[in-house]
Amino acid sequence: xxxxxxxxxxxxxxxxxxxxxxxxxxxxxxxxxxxxxxxxxxxxxxxxxxxxxxxxxxxxxxxxxxxxxxxxxxxxxxxxxxxxxxxxxxxxxxxxxxxxxxxxxxxxxxxxxxxxxxxxxxxxxxxxxxxxxxxxxxxxxxxxxxxxxxxxxxxxxxxxxxxxxxxxxxxxxxxxxxxxxxxxxxxxxxxxxxxxxxxxxxxxxxxxxxxxxxxxxxxxxxxxxxxxxxxxxxxxxxxxxxxxxxxxxxxxxxxxxxxxxxxxxxxxxxxxxxxxxxxxxxxxxxxxxx
Amino acid sequence: xxxxxxxxxxxxxxxxxxxxxxxxxxxxxxxxxxxxxxxxxxxxxxxxxxxxxxxxxxxxxxxxxxxxxxxxxxxxxxxxxxxxxxxxxxxxxxxxxxxxxxxxxxxxxxxxxxxxxxxxxxxxxxxxxxxxxxxxxxxxxxxxxxxxxxxxxxxxxxxxxxxxxxxxxxxxxxxxxxxxxxxxxxxxxxxxxxxxxxxxxxxxxxxxxxxxxxxxxxxxxxxxxxxxxxxxxxxxxxxxxxxxxxxxxxxxxxxxxxxxxxxxxxxxxxxxxxxxxxxxxxxxxxxxxxxxxxxxxxxxx
Numbered sequence: 240x241x242x243x244x245x246x247x248x249x250x251x252x253x254x255x256x257x258x259x260x261x262x263x264x265x266x267x268x269x270x271x272x273x274x275x276x277x278x279x280x281x282x283x284x285x286x287x288x289x290x291x292x293x294x295x296x297x298x299x300x301x302x303x304x305x306x307x308x309x310x311x312x313x314x315x316x317x318x319x320x321x322x323x324x325x326x327x328x329x330x331x332x333x334x335x336x337x338x339x340x341x342x343x344x345x346x347x348x349x350x351x352x353x354x355x356x357x358x359x360x361x362x363x364x365x366x367x368x369x370x371x372x373x374x375x376x377x378x379x380x381x382x383x384x385x386x387x388x389x390x391x392x393x394x395x396x397x398x399x400x401x402x403x404x405x406x407x408x409x410x411x412x413x414x415x416x417x418x419x420x421x422x423x424x425x426x427x428x429x430x431x432x433x434x435x436x437x438x439x440x441x442x443x444x445x446x447x448x449x450x451x452x453x454x455x456x457x458x459x460x461x462x463x464x465x466x467x468x469x470x471x472x473x474x475x476x477x478x479x480x481x482x483x484x485x486x487x488x489x490x491x492x493x494x495x496x497x498x499x500x501x502x503x504x505x506x507x508x509x510x511x512x513x514x515x516x517x518x519x520x521x522x523x524x525x526x527x528x529x
Numbered sequence: 530x531x532x533x534x535x536x537x538x539x540x541x542x543x544x545x546x547x548x549x550x551x552x553x554x555x556x557x558x559x560x561x562x563x564x565x566x567x568x569x570x571x572x573x574x575x576x577x578x579x580x581x582x583x584x585x586x587x588x589x590x591x592x593x594x595x596x597x598x599x600x601x602x603x604x605x606x607x608x609x610x611x612x613x614x615x616x617x618x619x620x621x622x623x624x625x626x627x628x629x630x631x632x633x634x635x636x637x638x639x640x641x642x643x644x645x646x647x648x649x650x651x652x653x654x655x656x657x658x659x660x661x662x663x664x665x666x667x668x669x670x671x672x673x674x675x676x677x678x679x680x681x682x683x684x685x686x687x688x689x690x691x692x693x694x695x696x697x698x699x700x701x702x703x704x705x706x707x708x709x710x711x712x713x714x715x716x717x718x719x720x721x722x723x724x725x726x727x728x729x730x731x732x733x734x735x736x737x738x739x740x741x742x743x744x745x746x747x748x749x750x751x752x753x754x755x756x757x758x759x760x761x762x763x764x765x766x767x768x769x770x771x772x773x774x775x776x777x778x779x780x781x782x783x784x785x786x787x788x789x790x791x792x793x794x795x796x797x798x799x800x801x802x803x804x805x806x807x808x809x810x811x812x813x814x815x816x817x818x819x820x821x822x823x824x825x826x827x828x829x830x
Contacts, residue, residue: 285662293583293592293630293782295662300622300731303597307582310595314581 243312243319243348244442246278246328249379249407250386251363252355253424254278254328256486259463260435261326263454264446271457273472278326282311285397297397301385302337305400309342316348324442330386332402333410341416342400351438352411355424356515357404357506358491358499366484376498379404380505405506408513423513425488431455460486536560540636540643540687541702541745548610548624551736552705554743562606562635564627569599569611578784583630585788590634598623600631605638620730628705633685633781637789642796645781646686646751647708648701649673650742651826654749655701657686658825659779664754665811665818668714671739672822675718679740683708685781688748688800697803699748706741709734717818750805750829753779757810762821764809764828772801775808805830 248254258278263271281287288296291311296304308331319325333343333350343350357379364379365372378384386399401407412421420441427434432451439446446454456462466472491499503510507517536545537553544550545560573591576584582593592600594613601609608631610623618624633643646659647666651673658666670680682704691698712733715722725735752764753775767775776797780786786793800806807828811821 289662291581292594293580293785294594294626295629297662298622298625298629298728298732298734299594299597300620300729302731303622306596307594311581 242321242324242443243316244324244326245343245348245350246326246353247333247343247350247411247419248328248330248353249355249357249360249401249404250330251360251367252353253427253486254353256458256463257351257353257422257427257435257438258326258328259458260431260454261438263457264435264439264444264450267450267453271462271466273463273466273470278328280328280330282315282327283308283329283331283397283399288397301398301400304398305334305336305342306338309336309340309344309347312343312347316346319348324444326442330401331399332407333414333416334400334402341414343414344416347417349418349441350411350414350420351441352408352419352421353424353427354408354412354421354513356488356491357502357510358494359424359488360404360491361494361498361502362490363484372494372498376494376501380501382406403505404502405509408506408509412513421513428486428488538703539632540641540682540685540704541689542636542639542641544632548618548627550628550705551621551624552707552738554703554706561639562608562632564608564610564631566616567609567611569601569609573601577788580784583785585634585785587788587791588638590631590638590785590789592630594626598626600627602631602634602638605635605640608632608635621726622729625728629684630782630785634785634789636685636687637782637786640790640792641687641689642790642793642800643781643786644686644688644751644776644779645684646779647683648681648686648746648748649678650681650746651678651749651829655681655746656825656829657688657701657748657751658754659686659751659775660754664756665714665821666754667708667710668718668818669754669822669825671708671710671714671718671720671737672818673826674708674739675819676822677740679742680706680708681742681746689745690796690799690803691745691747697799699800699803700745701748702745703742706738707736708739709736711735714818748800748804750807751776751779751800752807752809752825752829754809754811756813759810759812762809762811762816762824764807764825766830767801767806767808769798769801771808772806773798775806776801 246254258276262277333341361375364375382403384401432455436451503517510517534545535549537550538556539553543558543561546564573584573589578585584591588604590602599611636643646657647670648655648657649670658669674680681701687702688699691700720737728734
């Protein structure tokens with residue numbers, strides 16, 4: 240059951256938190272090291288793919304780049320050890336390539352898909368990149384959205400196709416190409432040990448209830464904030480005060496009505512399918528996000 | 530395929546190529562390296578280093594870019610290209626890829642030190658700006674070019690010791706008379722994006738002609754540029770040990786360099802002792818390349 244396990248998510252959906260939990264679970268004797276978390280993205284970063292390819296992948300056309308990525312993912316899965324899971328995070332959507340195959344095909348391992356209410360994603364993402372939430376919502380509703388330099392959703396040099404929040408979720412949750420375990424961020428908040436146990440079992444890890452509980456305790460928000468204060472966190476944006484903010488669910492319900500409408504118009508059916516409802520919140524305007 | 534050969538001088542070496550090479554100085558000199566279309570082996574024996582899509586021995590390097598091409602570089606004399614798709618390279622992809630790693634590998638096999646860097650002529654010699662992809666090398670030398678300072682090379686910087694000049698001086702060899710810039714940097718530097726050619730189809734990176742040196746230039750300084758979580762740029766001169774380590778790190782395709790050039794470490798130490806080497810941490814975003822270039826110029830001792 241081991242091998243390559245993708246930790247796939249739209250950005251700001253809790254994948255870093257999940258990575259800290261898995262790091263704690265796999266290294267119970269050591270303090271969680273925010274600079275050495277397991278599941279670091281290697282193959283969808285410019286330097287990681289560059290190293291494996293021997294060429295600058297940023298100079299490939301988007302179609303050619305995605306085909307190279309697909310080949311790299313297959314090779315990574317083929318070379319992953321069989322005895323322990325190898326985790327790797329990704330924010331890529333599992334798009335369809337020119338030849339009809341998926342970016343992550345049946346030879347690319349398995350995936351945990353972490354999903355979060357898009358209204359909360361919008362608020363968290365806006366804080367993360369220090370951009371107006373209107374711009375983030377627009378990106379989350381755009382079918383052509385990429386993580387990359389052109390749209391400055393995040394400064395990186397290798398375009399990563401994400402599509403809309405809805406398209407991203409559908410590409411993974413309904414993926415016909417590889418086994419996917421869907422985990423809702425809200426469920427992870429409500430029952431972290433239980434959800435971590437699901438992930439561990441899916442990845443082929445034999446974890447006791449005690450081990451799960453300890454991993455969760457060591458990666459509480461307060462513990463992670465303390466670690467970030469002491470050691471810093473390399474994935475914090477220079478524009479953000481800190482990476483680990485508050486992690487709560489429901490912040491997005493205070494978004495202005497028009498932004499909630501915009502998200503629901505784009506993502507409503509997928510939101511409903513994933514249990515998020517698609518009604519505009521009635522939170523009083525005075526308590527809403529500016 | 531193109532039956533005509535382009536013969537150019539690039540990085541101090543003469544290449545004769547069946548694939549057009551853009552921006553390099555034409556020459557009628559005899560070729561040191563031939564670039565031909567042909568059969569490429571599926572693998573090479575006993576590689577000393579490899580990635581998923583490349584493998585290297587001291588005398589051979591094999592690149593496999595899935596869906597695009599395979600390239601075999603042998604003995605610093607021959608680069609063989611097997612395109613997977615359009616051999617006429619209508620969109621420029623093959624040329625764009627070929628002028629990176631394969632040419633660098635051939636130069637390394639010939640014993641050259643190839644840094645991942647761009648250079649421009651400033652007062653007192655060449656400023657060689659090194660760093661990873663996306664660190665801002667091309668933007669900085671383009672900003673210097675906008676100040677009227679000719680560029681020497683972009684992306685690959687071949688540096689050679691110059692015994693004739695005495696005193697352990699080093700030269701940087703001229704590359705092409707073009708720079709490649711991402712769209713946002715090109716706009717920031719007032720480059721004519723509307724009329725510029727993309728480096729290949731659907732890639733938002735453009736090639737611009739610039740005033741360039743055609744002869745080698747003594748190296749005045751090496752500045753390693755790196756994006757970091759800083760709000761203002763920081764320039765620090767490195768001591769000899771730090772500088773040697775930095776130059777080693779700045780080798781283009783370092784794993785291939787270490788296989789192809791056993792003298793890489795010794796040469797790095799020689800360069801680091803002869804030339805001041807700096808580390809420049811720059812904000813990850815939001816800094817005008819002209820401001821950064823002026824900052825670097827002002828900080829050189």
